[in-house]
Structures are given as structure tokens and as C-alpha cells.
Amino acid sequence: MRDRLRALLQKEARQITRSRRTVVAALTVPTLMLVVVTLGDILALKIGFGSHRIYLLSSARSVSPETLLRHFSLPILVTISSLVTPSILMGDVLLGERERRTLELLVALPITALDVVLAKLGAVLGFALSVTIPVFLLNVAIVSLFGYATPLQEAALGGLLLAAVLYSAGSGLLVALLAGEPRAANIVSGLVLGPVVPVEGLILTVVPGNGAIILSVAVLGVLAVGVLFWSLSSASFERLVGAL
């Protein structure tokens, strides 16, 4: 199985990285969220905008905009930047193959449906992480430079990034397997990913300190394991080619 996976993984990786559109699209949201918006927030704080204090349930008192950036904005930005790309990419590599009828070539080869799904999942995760992690490290550098995050918090945000990428890829895979066509898949993906941000916002508002980020990581991690297990156990060629 390892040989088959390696061969398929290389094919998937080659296809993803050769598509300039995919690379640009994958870089856009993380760069926007983790560099442009973060830098904008920090600069706004530095030049004195947003000096009003804001009331948070977790602290049971008003907090400064700096605290809001640390404990609310940064985790939300990390989550959004990690959620978007893997899900879209997963839908594209799976439903795109079905649409272009290239899955017929894979079905004809001596591989299993699980091989196909694992290779696509591996390629999407590898690509998404290879794009998101460098942008996240840039974000860490910016935030650390201005002294807005501790190493512990950055580590927790790194965990949040991993959990969000896993959940996004897993849910993208599940939706692509269960949905009949791309438009339905896009709508269902939105319904699956959309609630993550408000739920996380609620956790960050209610739970104090770094515990909120750690709880967010745990929730997303459990969801990620659930959708991955569900999608891998329902992988079959009939589902892949849309005959079910």
C-alpha cells in the first residue's frame, strides 16, 4: 500500500503545484489574514486608533484593544486563514476529477478507493500546510516583534492552525464524497465551515486567557478526527465516481 500511496501522492502533488491558479488562491487568504490584517491591526494600535476599552464576558470586565488583539483577533485570523484553502482544494481535486472524468483512469488502475482518498488527502494537507505555515511564521515574527504574543500563545495558535487545516481538509473530503456535484458541495462546505468561526468566537469570549485557544484546538481537533474517520470509512469507488 505504501508504494501505491507514494506513487499517487507524487501525482497529486505534481498536479496541485503545477496549477498556478491553485497556488495563488491558496496563498491569498492566509497572506491577507495573517500578514495584511494583522499588520494593519497592530499599526492601528500603535498610532492610537481604537483606544476604547471593550467588554468581554471572559474577563467580566472591559479589556484593552491590545488584549482583544491577543486573545480574540489573532486566533480568529489564524482559524479563518487555515479553514479556507484545504476545503476548497479538496473539493477541487476530488470533484474536479469527477467532472473532468479523469477518475475513470484511476478506477482502471490497480489501486483501492482508500488509496485514492488518502493520496488526495495527503497532497492537500501537505500543500495547505506548506503554504499556511510559512505565512503563519511571518505572522509570529510580526506579532513577536511588537510584543503582542507570548511563546506559549504562539504555540497554541500553531496548534489551532493544524486543527483547523485538518478539519477543513476532512470536511472538504466528506462533502466531496457525499455531494453529487460541485455547486451542492460548495453550499454544504459553507454550512460545515461557517459555524466554526462564531463558535470559536463564543469560546474566546467566554473562556479566559490561553485556555480559550486550547479549548478551540480541542474542539476543532475532535471535529477533524470525526470527519476524517467518517470520510475514510465511506470511501468507495462508487462514491468517488458519483454512482451512489
Place this chain on the structure above:
Amino acid sequence: MTKIFPGGVRALDSTSFAILPGERCCLLGPNGAGKTTIIRMLEGALRPTEGSVCLLGEPVSGSVQVKRRIGVVPQSPGLYPDLTVREYLTLVRRLYRRGSVEGTAVEYGLGRLLDRRLAALSGGYARRLLVAAAVLPGPDLLLLDEPTVGLDPIAAAEIRELLGTAMNGPSVLMSTHNLREAEQLCDTVIILREGKVLVKERIEALRSQSSPRVFFGAGGSPSRLKSALSDRGIDGAIQGNEVWFSAAEPRRVVPGLLRSLLADGLDVYECRIVEPTLEDLFLEVVRA
């Protein structure tokens, strides 16, 4: 095997057949008869709703070991536009763990196109690639799903020529609409209708069960000729300006009949004996 798709569409209905080692068998049937469903079940893409499918003595059920012994040419698949011919054939070789990329490419006229992207291949060369990929590992069984459909006549003839070579050795199951192609490449036929096997027979045996046709052409109205044949106890049918009838032993019957018609003053200018084609046999079976 029976296959019922979601929505209750019964694509195969208790279909059962066996293909012997070395047999070159074609699946014939009108649209919707279940030909592609059978091929897809054999390659493991679909599971039967009832029954089972065995390949080379083992149940299919997604077994990689069995699939390593079969080569498949799918029906008009898409091609990966970003991969080159070499990359695709290398992927095939790695998954089958045998075969020569360069050797097969040269054999199938793809040698100088090895580094060309699949998106840049013409329809004919794309089909060559699919055939090359199917035969690269030297399979024991070839499954061909309408291998020349959608090609221009020249490309189709080239693919048929390549298939003639590729089909020497392995057992073959080929689905096709092209009856001449079936006759040219296969020796056994399975005729399907509405998911049921109507006939599985050697083409020669099938042909021997059907009588040749004798066509007569004569000056004047064909109905006069038909009437003259009818007076001699022959039930003819008019087709264009000709009248034809089936005769079990035409070479024995026709000379006397011809002499008799000419003696009666009929201007018979043509008489030909036509052996039944696969198309005739197919239409006979399906219409029955």
C-alpha cells in the same frame, strides 16, 4: 449479477456469463443494455446489488492483486492535462510494478511524445496512450470499453490495428457499438438487451445458424420479380430495386432458379449471395 442504481434503474438483471482463457469476446447491445455497467463491475468501480463477479478465479471486490492482472481501456475518460505521457505511463508502471515505459511508448507510436503534456495530445494519440497504458504491464485480461468511440475513421482504423496486436495473448472483453470492429477483433459475442444476456456464442457458430441472403435485381418493377419468386414457392422481400430471400444452400438453389426466371422473360441483371454479417445476426437477435 444484478445492478440496481439509485432511483431504481435496473442496469443488469441476473446477468451471468463466463469468458474462457484466451477468448476474445465482445459485448454488444443497444444503448442502455448494460455493457458499460458490466465493464465497470469487472474493474471494481461498481458493486453488484446481487450476485458476484469473479476475475481470473478470484472475487473482484476491489482486490489490488486481481487488478494487477487486468488492463483496462475506459470509455472516453478525461486525461490529466498537467501530466506528460512519460509521467502517466510511469505512474501506471509503478502501480503494476512491471512493464517498460519507453518500450511500450515506442511500440504504440508515442516514443517521440513522451515529454508532451497530455493536454496537447490529439484524440487519436490520447486513445493510443490509453491502449498503451492498458497493455504496458502485459495483463492476463484486457477490458476495453468502446475503444474507438468518438474517433475519426483514420484514427479508429489505427487504434483497431493496434488492438489487433494488443489482443494477441490476453483474454479480452470488449464493449462496442461497432459491429464491424467486433467481427474483426473478436471471436465470441455476448448480446445484451435491457441488462439480460440474450446470446453468448462464437461468431462463426452464430453465423452458421443463420442462412445467407440471395439478392436478385431485374429490369422492370421489383414486385414482378417478387411475384415470380412467389410462384416458385419463395417468399421474397423487396429492398430498393432488389428482391431478397434467405436460402440455406444458395449455391445449389440459385443456378436453377436463375435459369427459370430468365426463361420466363425476366431481365435478371444481378444475382448475389450475401453471407450474414454480425450486424444482421445482432439485429435478428435483438429484434426477436
